[in-house]
Amino acid sequence: MIPRTTTVGSLKTYRYNMNRSSYTMNTAMNKVITQRNFNSFAEDPAIASRCFQLRRSYLRANTQLNLTNSVYSKYQQAWSSLDSVSSDIARLQDDTAFGSILRAENGPTASGRNALGQSMIAKADSIIQTMNGRFGENFVFAGADTLNVPFTWHPKQNPDYIDPAELDPTNPDHANAFQYYAFADPANPDPDNLVPTNDITDLSKVIQDPVLNPARGEDYDTTLKPGDEGYEAQYLDADGNPTDDIQQAKWEPRKNPDYNENTGFKYLKNDGTGTNEKTEAARALYYRGEPVDENDNEKMEYYLKEEKRYMDLGLGHQEKDGKVVPSSVFDSALQGIFYLGDTGTTTRTAKMYDENGNVTSTKEVEVPNNIVSIINRMGQILLRCDPDNGAYASEDDEYEARALAQQFEDVMSTCSQRYVELDAQSGFLRDNAELLTQNMDTLQEQFLGMEDVDPAAAISDFMYARYCYDTALKVGNSILSQSLMDYMSL
16 A cells, blocks of 8 residues: 655654754764764763773873972972082082091191181081972971971080989989089998088088099009009198008098089080080081981981871872872972981091001090081081191090091991982982873873864764755755645645
8 A cells, every 4th residue: 555645744754854964964063063072971971981081090190290290390409409418518528628637637737627617617507508498388308397497506405414403312313413422321421321412511421532643543553562663652642742641641522433514504515515505505406306416316216217298199009908008109208317317426436546657546436427417516626726736625626526537428428329319219200200191191092082073074974964954955845845735725
């Protein structure tokens, strides 16, 4: 049976086809205008989901790249600062006068030593000023606390200080604050029952000892008898003459061999004597409020070994048992004291030499482990040298200067190694930035390949869709003209 064709049926079919042609043309036109394959999730859920995942990865990589570039810039600033510090120290090390000190020569004149001391103290200040530099609003070498200045100078505290108001003779920790010994019970003078004291107003309470003849010395041969060559009397009388008669000997209160005259002073001067005036005290280096040259400082140990500032730089951030896996993140905390050596002090053996280079005497000396304290301390010692003949202020100063000179070379070597480590970390950050950039480019190509259209293909599709639409209009004008029956039905 042949279906009956009517104007209403033809019009219905025509409208359906025209709507499809119009929709196809509009879709093709939108692709040309937006240059996208879809503009909503509903248009293509599968591709849209995949593109969302790729864009999320791209944004995360972009954040990691920005962090990497920021940290890299900070490390570049840090390297520039350390390069300046290294150059300053190298110039100091090459100085003729300093080289003579390192070789334990007596070449430098008095003015040379004094001038070198001034130069070294100025160099210590310059290094600290450089290490307190900022990157933006943050201090570069302040570890995880980037808002507070890392290095400061403070008056040198006296570790043996005891408040006079709190002195307690019965406290063993306070024993070195008393000059003399007394009987705990003067009525029963028991040599095993003694107490320290500073009060000698009542001599009956204080133990009295005869004054020994210093000419006998520690190496004196006690087997010598009166009349033997080299014999010395055992005591000194009130006039300072030697005597063997203990009844003629001068008697003095028994002194405490461990007495420390500095226990009553809060600070120490450059020469090691005590003072309560900050302006007279020697200066000590502090890092983030903690003394650098103090041994067994728990806070300093935490700063150097435990304090971290982790950043996700695209290394595969992971957590285990609620803690970050260190290998999956980057620690951006730069502890300034680490790049200046170490904290605390070290015992070194200082040696004295004769004209032939033979060792004549040695002494154990406590010296700092960080380069700035070493330079500062050497400068203080050199400034105390005699301005006329260049002699050291004391034998202890000369021993310490020699020990510091040895320590300087070792710590300088350590600092150089750590500068190289920092440079290696900078190189890693640079390479990581390049890797993240490549990763972002790859991700962008993937999601743009799914989201964006080929312009040439989109234009061709649009032109074809428009041709079909125009053709449909022309066909409609031909087949939808009113027939004779349509007029007769009116």
